[in-house]
Amino acid sequence: MSHIISTGFVAASTDGELESLECDLKRLAGFGVETVELTPTSMDLIAGGRIVKERADRLAKLTAAFPFSYTMHGLISSNFMDPDTLRYQLEAARALVELCDRVGSRILVHHGGFLRAEQIFERAEADRREREALRELAEFAKPYGVRIALENIFTTEPGQYRQTPAEIAQTVKAVDHPNLVALIDFSHAYLEASYRGLDFREQLRAMAPVAGHLHVHDSFGRPTAFYKGFHLPEFTAMGIGDLHMPLGWGDIDWDDIFAELSFLPGTVLMMEIGRRYRSEQPACLERAKQLMGINARGKAMAAG
Secondary structure, rough: OOOOEEEEEOOOOOOHHHHHHHHHHHHHHHOOOEEEEOHHHHHOEEOOOOOOOOHHHHHHHHHHOOOOOEEEEOOOOOOOOOOOOHHHHHHHHHHHHHHHHHHOOEEEEEEOOOEEEHHHHHHHHHHHHHHHHHHHHHHHHHHHEEEOOOOOOOOOOOEEEEOHHHHHHHHHHHHHOOOOOEOOOOOHHHHHHHHHHHHHHHHHHHHHEEEEEEEEEEOOOOOOOOOOOOHHHHHHHHHOOOOOOOOOOOOOOHHHHHOOOOOOOEEEEEEEHHHHOOOOOOHHEEEEEEEEHHHHHHHHHHHO
């Protein structure tokens, strides 16, 4: 039996209001989605590290009206390596844990940190700073039953300091807290492996034993470099960047990956394939269910 328990899609507000999120949730419910990853930072639900109660009450009422299980994505800009904003980062993250509890989410996605090229003198303490903050956040999340899922990101500018996917796994192991797991974003790992000349599959193998959440979307693993497209589909046409395409549009060998890897119990396969591909989402849902089946058979063969 696979440790992957569910699959679904991300959902967000397009204009900062709950009504546009509600439209997205209705559409996802319409074709049988079971799990939704909410993006609360697409709305003003937290101010200065404190939950805006009236808005949080409205979100809780909205999410309770649907039969979904929920996970939650934290700040896209989350960065526990940055000494200048760490205090504010932690305050916002703690508020997001409380928001998770309000909507029944037991996962909070948190991006791995980074330093800018000019922060060279901060690098010696960057990993330690992030680990201590993650330990503090995981301990805060423990009574809520929320697991922090540390996501691997890719280098976004020259000279930037970021951890590789394998190093993200080492961070999770070093913190060694039951409420901290790794999150494998397969396309991010593909991009970073291409950029650094690493073995993509080896990076995935390093993360899988501590991975309790998955982000799935397709790409070609081609770093953006200095290319600047005018329309977003121009990046897709070139196959360049973090494309978040439907499964099968890129060249990731999903079947082979899911036949090989095992993940932690209670893992959700979350597709970061948004409303831009609404017509492809139903087919992606069926494809994700196939991958869950492939993973279950691969795990059974490994055990037997």
